[in-house]
Amino acid sequence: MFEHNHQVYIARDIVQHYRQLNQLQPAEQSILDLFGDEWSSMKMLDIGVGGGRTTQHFSRVVQEYVGVDYSHEMIAACQKRFPSASQSRVFEVVDARDMSQFADNSFDFILFSFNGIDSLSHQDRLQVFQEVNRVGKTGGYFFFSSHSLQGLEREFNWRNQISLNPLKTYVNLVMFGLLRFFNRSIPPQQIKDSAREIIQDESHNFRLKQYYIRPQEQLNQLEADFDNISIYSWSSGLELTTQQDLDANIDMWLYYLCRIK
Numbered sequence: 001m002f003e004h005n006h007q008v009y010i011a012r013d014i015v016q017h018y019r020q021l022n023q024l025q026p027a028e029q030s031i032l033d034l035f036g037d038e039w040s041s042m043k044m045l046d047i048g049v050g051g052g053r054t055t056q057h058f059s060r061v062v063q064e065y066v067g068v069d070y071s072h073e074m075i076a077a078c079q080k081r082f083p084s085a086s087q088s089r090v091f092e093v094v095d096a097r098d099m100s101q102f103a104d105n106s107f108d109f110i111l112f113s114f115n116g117i118d119s120l121s122h123q124d125r126l127q128v129f130q131e132v133n134r135v136g137k138t139g140g141y142f143f144f145s146s147h148s149l150q151g152l153e154r155e156f157n158w159r160n161q162i163s164l165n166p167l168k169t170y171v172n173l174v175m176f177g178l179l180r181f182f183n184r185s186i187p188p189q190q191i192k193d194s195a196r197e198i199i200q201d202e203s204h205n206f207r208l209k210q211y212y213i214r215p216q217e218q219l220n221q222l223e224a225d226f227d228n229i230s231i232y233s234w235s236s237g238l239e240l241t242t243q244q245d246l247d248a249n250i251d252m253w254l255y256y257l258c259r260i261k
């Protein structure tokens with residue numbers, strides 16, 4: 001099931017899509033601003049770098065930048081997009097589940113942006129957390145995003161698709177119908193009751209099967225390898241500082257900033 005996601009990420013149209021993206025998401029911009037002058041002494045690993053959307057923003061502020069992806073095609077696109085390779089900016093084909101190319105305690109800041117980790121199975125996801133813990137320096141940072149089951153729960157209810165704009169309502173209901181069709185084996189009550197689910201969502205026209213998780217469950221998963229975890233709304237870029245903020249949040253994905261143990 002998850003090998004299929006890899007096939008999607010090597011497809012020409014998908015690589016083409018990612019190589020023309022260049023804007024940071026609001027939560028990523030918040031983190032870029034948060035660390036200010038500290039970047040200049042950091043060695044950064046950008047996992048699932050895709051077509052290099054984040055490269056231009058981070059590689060110019062850090063001391064050393066390594067962009068990796070398990071898709072050869074994505075790495076080839078990055079090498080073409082950023083041809084002036086130097087010792088301080090390199091791209092490599094690496095699978096996050098096995099980063100044995102890198103020694104223990106190698107990186108100060110590790111990014112796995114735009115829900116790249118959600119294309120992996122549950123076991124592989126836990127393996128990635130362990131690998132990040134190993135290649136990251138103790139006290140360093142891991143920043144990643146993951147789909148929120150809390151946000152999806154809202155999408156699974158047709159009543160939430162109705163708006164004052166008839167055209168918008170029509171489009172929402174079509175997308176709702178497709179979402180329910182592609183996930184017909186999952187009743188809405190199961191979405192409500194689960195801590196995590198695999199969902200065939202609308203990204204890339206329902207070609208990917210993605211991992212969705214409740215924020216509290218994500219915090220539990222991270223406990224073994226990370227501490228001092230803060231959660232950011234991907235869309236506003238603001239930290240969700242209270243339980244109330246978190247419970248009310250309906251973003252489709254959230255960013256987690258963690259300290260490596």
Ligand SMILES: C[S@@+](CC[C@H](N)C(=O)[O-])C[C@H]1O[C@@H](n2cnc3c(N)ncnc32)[C@H](O)[C@@H]1O
Binds near residue numbers: 053119
């Ligand atoms: C949604 S795309 C995001 C690309 C890029 N970070 C961006 O934000 O535009 C997810 C990326 O993660 C990569 N990816 C998924 N699983 C991976 C793994 N196990 N190891 C390395 N890269 C992986 C995919 O190949 C894809 O390029």
